Amino acid sequence: MLTYVLRTLLRMAITLFLIVSLVFFATRLSGNPVDFVLGEGITKEDRDLLIAYYGLDSSIGTQYWRYLSSVFSGEFGLSFLERRPVSEIVLERAWPSLKLLLSAVCFTLIVSIPLGILAAIYRTSIIGSVVMVVAFLGYAVPSFIIGILLVLIFAYTLNWLPVIGDGTALHFIMPTLAISGMLVAAITRFTRNAMLDVLSQDYMRTARAKGLPEWIVILKHGLRNASITLLSVVGLQIASLAAAGSVVVESIFAWPGIGDLLVRSAILRDYPVLQFGVLSVAVAVIVINAAVDIAYAFADPRIRLAKG
Amino acid sequence: MTDATHNLSSPHNTGLRSFRIPIWSDANWIVRIALLIGLILILTALTAPWLAPFDPNAQSLISRLRPPIGFDRYKDGFYFGTDELGRDIFSRCIYGLRLTFALALAGAVIGLLIGGTLGLMAGIIGGLFEEIVMGLVDAQIAIPFTLIALLILAIMGSSLDVMILVLGVYGWEQYTRIVRGEVKKLIQMPFVEAARAAGATPVRIAMRHILPNVVSPIVVQFTLNFSNIVILESTLSFLGLGVQPPTATLGSMVGIGRDYLPTAPWIVLAPAMVILLLTFAVQILGDWLRDKADVRLRSR
Numbered sequence: 078m079l080t081y082v083l084r085t086l087l088r089m090a091i092t093l094f095l096i097v098s099l100v101f102f103a104t105r106l107s108g109n110p111v112d113f114v115l116g117e118g119i120t121k122e123d124r125d126l127l128i129a130y131y132g133l134d135s136s137i138g139t140q141y142w143r144y145l146s147s148v149f150s151g152e153f154g155l156s157f158l159e160r161r162p163v164s165e166i167v168l169e170r171a172w173p174s175l176k177l178l179l180s181a182v183c184f185t186l187i188v189s190i191p192l193g194i195l196a197a198i199y200r201t202s203i204i205g206s207v208v209m210v211v212a213f214l215g216y217a218v219p220s221f222i223i224g225i226l227l228v229l230i231f232a233y234t235l236n237w238l239p240v241i242g243d244g245t246a247l248h249f250i251m252p253t254l255a256i257s258g259m260l261v262a263a264i265t266r267f268t269r270n271a272m273l274d275v276l277s278q279d280y281m282r283t284a285r286a287k288g289l290p291e292w293i294v295i296l297k298h299g300l301r302n303a304s305i306t307l308l309s310v311v312g313l314q315i316a317s318l319a320a321a322g323s324v325v326v327e328s329i330f331a332w333p334g335i336g337d338l339l340v341r342s343a344i345l346r347d348y349p350v351l352q353f354g355v356l357s358v359a360v361a362v363i364v365i366n367a368a369v370d371i372a373y374a375f376a377d378p379r380i381r382l383a384k385g
Numbered sequence: 386m387t388d389a390t391h392n393l394s395s396p397h398n399t400g401l402r403s404f405r406i407p408i409w410s411d412a413n414w415i416v417r418i419a420l421l422i423g424l425i426l427i428l429t430a431l432t433a434p435w436l437a438p439f440d441p442n443a444q445s446l447i448s449r450l451r452p453p454i455g456f457d458r459y460k461d462g463f464y465f466g467t468d469e470l471g472r473d474i475f476s477r478c479i480y481g482l483r484l485t486f487a488l489a490l491a492g493a494v495i496g497l498l499i500g501g502t503l504g505l506m507a508g509i510i511g512g513l514f515e516e517i518v519m520g521l522v523d524a525q526i527a528i529p530f531t532l533i534a535l536l537i538l539a540i541m542g543s544s545l546d547v548m549i550l551v552l553g554v555y556g557w558e559q560y561t562r563i564v565r566g567e568v569k570k571l572i573q574m575p576f577v578e579a580a581r582a583a584g585a586t587p588v589r590i591a592m593r594h595i596l597p598n599v600v601s602p603i604v605v606q607f608t609l610n611f612s613n614i615v616i617l618e619s620t621l622s623f624l625g626l627g628v629q630p631p632t633a634t635l636g637s638m639v640g641i642g643r644d645y646l647p648t649a650p651w652i653v654l655a656p657a658m659v660i661l662l663l664t665f666a667v668q669i670l671g672d673w674l675r676d677k678a679d680v681r682l683r684s685r
Contacts, residue, residue, distance in 0.1 A: 092524040099533075103540055213672070217664040219616045221623045221636075222657050225643055229654075233647045320529040325620055329643075339532070340624050343539035351539055355532045363527050 193268020312369030492552025500560025508568025
C-alpha cells in the first residue's frame, strides 16, 4: 500500500515539475519578456539596462534555476496590469470558482446517477435507449453553445434569470447547467456501464432469490458495488472536464472566477497572472487526481495489491 | 524463397481485412442520417467558393442586422440574415465551416502523426525511452488541455499557424497510448518473430508488419478525436483566442454574435446549429466505427 501511495505521489510530483517547466520554456520561447512589458520608443541602452536588471542576459539554465527557486518559495511576480501579486489576484477568484464547481458537481451527480441506473435497468427498452442517445449527443455539445442557448431562452426571451455575476442563487442556475452538460453525459454513461457490470453478478440473483424488494437489490447490492468504480472515474473526469468547462462558462457569464481570469489575462497578455492561474488550476487537478487514485486504492484491495 | 517471404508476411494483413470500411447497407437509420449530414457538410466545405452567394467578408452597412428568410425586414438573397456589419451569415457559415474543417483535419492529422510515431517507437524500442514517453502521456492526461491551449495562444499570438499547432498537439497522448498498447501485443506474435528471424530490420518490421495492424484502432480514435478538435477549435475561437476577425470560423461567429443576442439572435443561432450538426455527425460516425472495428477503447 505504501509503495502504491508513494508511486502515485511520485508521479504527481513529476507531472507538477513538467507543467512548471513547460510554463517557463513556453514563455521564454516566444522571445524576450522585456518586450511585452515595455511600450514603444524605448532606447537600446535602456532596454539593455532592464534586461540586465531582470537577469535576462544570464544563461537559460541560470534563469530556469532562478525561476524554479522562486516558484518553490512562493513568489510568482506582479500582474502587468494590476501591479499587485498574482497570487492575491488568483486567490480572491478561487472561492467563486469553487462554489460554481461544487454546484455543477452536485447537479451532475443528482441527475446522472439515477439516469445511469435507469439506463442500465431498462437497457433493452425505449427508456434506456432514450437516456443513452441524450447522454451520447450531450457529449458532442460544446458548453459555450449550451450557455448561449440558455442565455437566449431564459434571460433574453423569458426574462427569468440574470446573466452576469454570482450575486444570488438565481445566478447559479445557468452556469451550473452549462458546465454540467458534458459532465452529465459522461457520468451517465459511466454509471450505466458500471451498473451493467454489477447487474449480471451472481450476488444480485441471490439477493433477489432471498426475496428482497427490487429497489433494495438495485440500490444496496447493485449501486454500492458499482460505486467504487464509479467514484474513481467521477473523480478523474470531473476535475479535468470541469476545469475545461469552467473556463468557457465563467467567461460567458462574467463569473468572477479563475476561468474568467484566465481567458481575460490570455487576451490581454497578462503573462504573470496567466502563468500562475494555469499553474494553480493544473496543480488542483493533479492533486485531486492523485487523491482519487489513493482513495480508490484504499477502497479496493485488489488495486493496491496488484499495483503496489 | 518467394513463397517463404509470402507466407511470412501474409498474416499481418488479417488485421486490415477484418476491419473493412463499413458501408451503407449495414448502417442503421441514425448512422445513415449522420453519414448524409457528414457528406453534405464535407461537400459544402469543399465547394464553398461556388456555393456561397456573397463574399463572406463583404460589408454592407445599409443592410446590417437583417433577419433570416421568413421574418420581417428580410432582405432578398440573405437566407440566414446579416450580421452587425451587414455581412451575409449564410456565406460566412459556409466559409466558417470550411475553415473549421480544414483546421480540425490538419490538427487531427498532426496529432495522429506525433502520437502514433511516439507510440510505435515506445512500443518497439521499449526501455527508458518508453518510460519517458509514457510518463509524458500520464502528465498530458492529468493536465486539462484547455489550459495548455490558453497558454500557447496567449504567448505565441492568435494566428492560423498557431491554431493548427495547438489543435495538432491535442490528443497525441491518446494515439500514443493506443498504438503502444497494440504494438506491445503484436510484437509477441509469431509473424513478427518470424520476420525478425528472416532478418528484417526493426524499421521494416515497424512499417510492414506492425503498422498495418494498428490501422483500425487508429481510424476509430481519429474520428472520435476529430469531433473533440472541432469543439476545441470552436471554443477557442468563441473566446476570441482563435483565428482573428474578419476571417470567419463557426466558433468566432458565435463569439462575436453574442453581443447582439437580444436583438439579432440569428447571428449566433446559425453557426451554432452548424457546429452541432458537425459534432453530432462526427460523434455518431466515430462511435459506430468503434462498434464496427470492435476495438476495446475506453468510452470517454
